[in-house]
Amino acid sequence: MRCFVIITGMRSFIKKIICLTGLMITAITLFAAEVNVRYVGSEVLDVKASASVSAKTVEKLTYGDAVRLVLEKGKWSQITTESSKKGWVLTASLSKRKLTSKNMTVNTKELALAGKGANAGIEAAIDQNYNEHFDEVDKVEAGKVSEEKILLFIKEGQLNGGEE
Amino acid sequence: MKKLSVAILCSLSLIFTSCATLDAFVAVAKTMESVSKGGDGTSAPDQNKNAKQSDEERQDAIAASVMTALEEITPEDQYVIGRAVASSVIGKYSLYENKAATEYLNKILAVIVRNSENPYLYKGYFVAILDTDEVNAISSPGGHIFITRGLINQAKSEDELAAVISHEVAHIQLGHAIQSIRATRILDATSKIWAEIDYNKGTYSKEELEDFNKTREGIFSTLVESGFSKAQEFNADENALVLMKDAGYDPKCMIDLLNTLKSNTSGSGWSKTHPKPSNRIEKSQKKLNKINFNGSSKEVRQKRFDAAKTSF
Numbered sequence: 001m002r003c004f005v006i007i008t009g010m011r012s013f014i015k016k017i018i019c020l021t022g023l024m025i026t027a028i029t030l031f032a033a034e035v036n037v038r039y040v041g042s043e044v045l046d047v048k049a050s051a052s053v054s055a056k057t058v059e060k061l062t063y064g065d066a067v068r069l070v071l072e073k074g075k076w077s078q079i080t081t082e083s084s085k086k087g088w089v090l091t092a093s094l095s096k097r098k099l100t101s102k103n104m105t106v107n108t109k110e111l112a113l114a115g116k117g118a119n120a121g122i123e124a125a126i127d128q129n130y131n132e133h134f135d136e137v138d139k140v141e142a143g144k145v146s147e148e149k150i151l152l153f154i155k156e157g158q159l160n161g162g163e164e
Numbered sequence: 165m166k167k168l169s170v171a172i173l174c175s176l177s178l179i180f181t182s183c184a185t186l187d188a189f190v191a192v193a194k195t196m197e198s199v200s201k202g203g204d205g206t207s208a209p210d211q212n213k214n215a216k217q218s219d220e221e222r223q224d225a226i227a228a229s230v231m232t233a234l235e236e237i238t239p240e241d242q243y244v245i246g247r248a249v250a251s252s253v254i255g256k257y258s259l260y261e262n263k264a265a266t267e268y269l270n271k272i273l274a275v276i277v278r279n280s281e282n283p284y285l286y287k288g289y290f291v292a293i294l295d296t297d298e299v300n301a302i303s304s305p306g307g308h309i310f311i312t313r314g315l316i317n318q319a320k321s322e323d324e325l326a327a328v329i330s331h332e333v334a335h336i337q338l339g340h341a342i343q344s345i346r347a348t349r350i351l352d353a354t355s356k357i358w359a360e361i362d363y364n365k366g367t368y369s370k371e372e373l374e375d376f377n378k379t380r381e382g383i384f385s386t387l388v389e390s391g392f393s394k395a396q397e398f399n400a401d402e403n404a405l406v407l408m409k410d411a412g413y414d415p416k417c418m419i420d421l422l423n424t425l426k427s428n429t430s431g432s433g434w435s436k437t438h439p440k441p442s443n444r445i446e447k448s449q450k451k452l453n454k455i456n457f458n459g460s461s462k463e464v465r466q467k468r469f470d471a472a473k474t475s476f
Binding site: 041042043044045053063075090091092093095099101132133134136137139140141143144145149150153154156157158159160161162 | 238239240243247248250251254255259261266267270271274275278279281282283284285286287288290291292308322410411412413459460464465468
């Protein structure tokens with residue numbers, strides 16, 4: 001009798017293990033298809049023709065865009081975009097976690113690509129109640145220097161250009 | 165038997181989830197939780213409906229808490245909070261609007277970040293000058309760096325300015341400002357404010373706005389009043405030395421600057437929010453000994469630094 005109970009218990013246990021292992025394998029198989037997907041973590045991200053900051057830009061992506069990771073090389077990743085273009089981006093600008101902009105509507109996405117802020121809505125709201133300085137923050141952000149000037153600055157100062 | 169079952173599943177999950185996403189991990193966690201409750205060999209009849217409901221709620225709560233605990237603050241959230249912090253910094257001090265000097269600093273910054281592992285953030289990095297004699301430098305999690313006129317005037321070379329900027333870039337890249345505030349607080353604040361704002365009407369509730377501002381004030385207070393922890397400061401110095409070397413700036417100039425600050429800045433904002441320069445020199449020197457710098461001498465850049473300094 002005791003032996004029968006043990007055998008029944010064992011069968012039940014083995015069934016559970018087989019069932020749950022099957023579940024896990026299914027989950028992992030489904031996941032494997034998505035394992036190479038990454039999401040853009042910058043408002044605008046230039047996809048470069050080669051692994052160099054000074055390489056030609058082949059496509060511009062915006063925050064939350066999904067790309068497929070092809071390979072990683074140093075701090076660079078080769079990716080394929082949704083429009084099937086292949087190029088290189090810095091690995092640190094990609095996220096494994098799905099990113100969805102809370103403020104990136106079609107209009108604000110266009111604004112972002114035009115180099116304007118996508119955060120105007122929230123700040124207009126805050127600015128009404130607090131003594132804010134967002135106009136001056138805009139001035140700070142407008143202080144970025146052109147690529148041409150930076151390259152000259154690097155050359156004259158015998159500095160490094162961000163190549164691998 | 166139940167324990168053995170859970171142990172086997174744990175082992176399997178460890179093997180398979182080494183490269184798994186968060187979602188997959190949570191799915192496994194939920195399954196394991198389910199097994200640990202119902203896997204005792206008995207059937208369900210003796211469990212009444214209420215108990216089942218309670219179990220489901222408990223599982224949902226566990227899954228939700230796992231998700232919350234592992235939730236990251238997005239680059240967009242960091243940028244939004246960072247802009248608000250930058251607004252507070254400008255409110256406390258004033259911008260020193262000198263186009264030539266600001267452009268010079270932004271060129272140095274651009275070289276440092278393009279040689280780093282994370283040159284983008286959400287919208288990039290920016291540097292501006294604060295119009296005060298106080299010796300200090302502050303960075304927001306959104307990539308905004310502020311250096312006071314007082315600190316700029318202590319620098320004797322472009323490479324020393326690069327040391328200041330690299331230190332702030334390191335704080336940003338290491339996420340120190342964000343770490344100073346509980347992650348859940350930032351998530352609460354940003355998600356509520358995003359959810360509440362009606363973009364057409366610009367409306368929001370007072371409560372949500374207060375949450376957002378408490379978060380901003382928490383970060384601002386760390387940056388301006390209490391400072392980061394000593395460990396974070398030393399870590400930022402060590403990373404700054406690598407950033408300098410990678411950009412082609414002489415990392416030894418970090419030590420030169422700290423020596424100047426050692427004798428010139430007692431009681432200033434910098435000394436209030438940073439460890440003693442002598443301690444920073446000691447730690448930085450140890451790291452410096454391990455760095456092999458093959459770049460050009462700071463003298464190459466001295467002429468343009470001297471020219472730029474006349475505009476400070």
